[in-house]
Amino acid sequence: DAKTTQPNSMESNEEEPVHLPCNHSTISGTDYIHWYRQLPSQGPEYVIHGLTSNVNNRMASLAIAEDRKSSTLILHRATLRDAAVYYCILRDGQAGTALIFGKGTTLSVSS
Amino acid sequence: DAGVIQSPRHEVTEMGQEVTLRCKPISGHNSLFWYRQTMMRGLELLIYFNNNVPIDDSGMPEDRFSAKMPNASFSTLKIQPSEPRDSAVYFCASRQRAAKNIQYFGAGTRLSVL
Numbered sequence: 001d002a003k004t005t006q007p008n009s010m011e012s013n014e015e016e017p018v019h020l021p022c023n024h025s026t027i028s029g030t031d032y033i034h035w036y037r038q039l040p041s042q043g044p045e046y047v048i049h050g051l052t053s054n055v056n057n058r059m060a061s062l063a064i065a066e067d068r069k070s071s072t073l074i075l076h077r078a079t080l081r082d083a084a085v086y087y088c089i090l091r092d093g094q095a096g097t098a099l100i101f102g103k104g105t106t107l108s109v110s111s
Numbered sequence: 112d113a114g115v116i117q118s119p120r121h122e123v124t125e126m127g128q129e130v131t132l133r134c135k136p137i138s139g140h141n142s143l144f145w146y147r148q149t150m151m152r153g154l155e156l157l158i159y160f161n162n163n164v165p166i167d168d169s170g171m172p173e174d175r176f177s178a179k180m181p182n183a184s185f186s187t188l189k190i191q192p193s194e195p196r197d198s199a200v201y202f203c204a205s206r207q208r209a210a211k212n213i214q215y216f217g218a219g220t221r222l223s224v225l
Contacts, residue, residue, distance in 0.1 A: 032212065034213075042218060042219075043115075043202045043216030043219050044154070044216050045215075046213045046215070049212070049213070091212045093212070097159070098156045099156070099212065101154040
């Protein structure tokens with residue numbers, strides 16, 4: 001699996017936008033970019049995923065660089081409930097096997 | 112749907128005892144995954160099943176660990192005998208075939224081996 005690099009931690013204020021970066025310079029053409037998050041004392045939950053184009057859903061937006069070597073998860077207005085560990089994961093869309101989690105980015109949100 | 116259901120939520124046992132963790136995947140999902148999470152090693156994949164068949168068990172630490180999926184609605188992860196280093200949170204996740212690798216996780220079982 002191609003590897004990803006994320007900052008260990010980030011801080012944000014409530015109601016401000018948050019941009020969580022992820023570098024994946026060795027991404028292959030069939031790798032999807034997935035984001036999951038894990039709230040304290042809970043299992044991971046799916047946030048968003050994409051292949052080449054930017055994606056939006058009710059939780060977040062995913063901005064993918066044109067060369068696909070990096071991506072950014074955007075939380076448009078952070079809330080206290082968004083404090084979590086955010087994982088950026090690459091997954092071969094053709095192989096369809098398991099997700100491999102790294103250490104992720106711990107996001108802290110202050111009121 | 113109630114989501115992925117794991118039981119028990121907490122388990123405290125003594126070293127050497129057998130431990131069985133249980134998982135009920137989301138109805139209609141055909142893949143099931145067992146993960147273990149510790150502070151030192153993070154979230155690790157132990158084993159996963161497609162259509163009740165084990166596909167990759169390379170993450171299972173040793174022979175003391177075994178997993179079964181007798182039908183599409185139930186899976187177990189067994190540790191026999193348990194050791195203190197097995198203390199961790201164990202998560203089960205399921206995935207629908209057509210969902211491009213979107214996994215749904217249970218709330219986890221926190222295992223403490225004394």
